[in-house]
Amino acid sequence: MKKIPISITVNGEEYDLYIPQNRTLLEVLREDLEMTGTKEGCGLGVCGSCTVLWKGAPVRSCLTLALEVEGEDITTVEGLGTGEGEIDPLQKAFIEHGAVQCGFCTPGMLMTAKAFLEMSKDPDERSIKEAMSGNICRCTGYAKIVEAVMDVAGIGGPESGRR
Ligand code: FES
Numbered sequence: 001m002k003k004i005p006i007s008i009t010v011n012g013e014e015y016d017l018y019i020p021q022n023r024t025l026l027e028v029l030r031e032d033l034e035m036t037g038t039k040e041g042c043g044l045g046v047c048g049s050c051t052v053l054w055k056g057a058p059v060r061s062c063l064t065l066a067l068e069v070e071g072e073d074i075t076t077v078e079g080l081g082t083g084e085g086e087i088d089p090l091q092k093a094f095i096e097h098g099a100v101q102c103g104f105c106t107p108g109m110l111m112t113a114k115a116f117l118e119m120s121k122d123p124d125e126r127s128i129k130e131a132m133s134g135n136i137c138r139c140t141g142y143a144k145i146v147e148a149v150m151d152v153a154g155i156g157g158p159e160s161g162r163r
């Protein structure tokens, strides 16, 4: 397939690439840019493990053509934190609440939660659960993940999210 040039900014760095027209953003991130934090689960838009931020909103990079984000800014899990060794409060909370087991779903969960907390003016347990409901975890379960997000939102202690 014919390759075309695109320019894309990921975590504040601009990249110029030649890619086939049907290359997904997920393929560009993982294979071309070697940013393997973003995970491929289903590859069909169902599991949420490939979630990244585009214009601050969560998108499924497996369903997004790289061409669609030509000239745009994308944030991946590698872009969380300060860049000076400080991890994001959400990452800290996931660790503290035991919300990570195998970790495969974690990047997608973090990016979904990040977007939600930045966009939501008055988050509560229910709205957090709704926001996270498109992300599938096969091992930890969801209670600890919700707990962690509630903690960062300032609406819950370690007990409040348990089910
Ligand atoms: S890999 Fe994209 S939604 Fe599952």
Ligand code: FES
Pocket (backbone or CB within 6 Å): 099, 100, 101, 102, 103, 104, 105, 106, 136, 137, 138, 139, 140, 141
């Ligand atoms: S921690 Fe393993 S899939 Fe969520």
